[in-house]
Amino acid sequence: MTVQNIISLLGGLGLFLFGMNFMSLAINQVAGNKMKDLLERLTRNRFKGFFLGVLVTMVIQSSSATTVMLMGFLNAGIMDLAQATGVIIGANIGTTITSVLIALDVSAIAPICIFIGTAMALFSKNSKEGISGRLFSASASFSSGLNI
Secondary structure (H helix, E strand, C coil): CCCCHHHHHHHHHHHHHHHHHHHHHHHHHCCHHHHHHHHHHHHCCHHHHHHHHHHHHHHHHHHHHHHHHHHHHHHHHCCCHHHHHHHHHHHHHHHHHHHHHHHCCCCCCCCHHHHHHHHHHHHCCHHHHHHHHHHHHHHHHHHHCCCC
């Protein structure tokens, strides 16, 4: 390791710590008690926190981003370590689930999923079910490479 590598490492670490501090202050100012109450309800139970971690990680597809957000919440005092532990474990499981879903070859079942989603979109009486059907058929078509 050269001196330049060590200086770059220390500079990156300082920038990371500055960013975490800046983010926690901004989160505290913007969210305050509302964010604290919401996270308290969502992570009150360890299992709820676990499923929240899985869901957030599957949506944003990055357990690192989920963990960094949690560290900001911890630093801001919005969450405590007991709440964050379940979410972090869920984030790691969510990354695994995302990897498995990406690795699966869904082209064989994609036409069936597209049909089911289209039928839901066309024949549902509830608008939420119709929107869910459209999302289901669109995601199946894009994941299979059909791109209709």
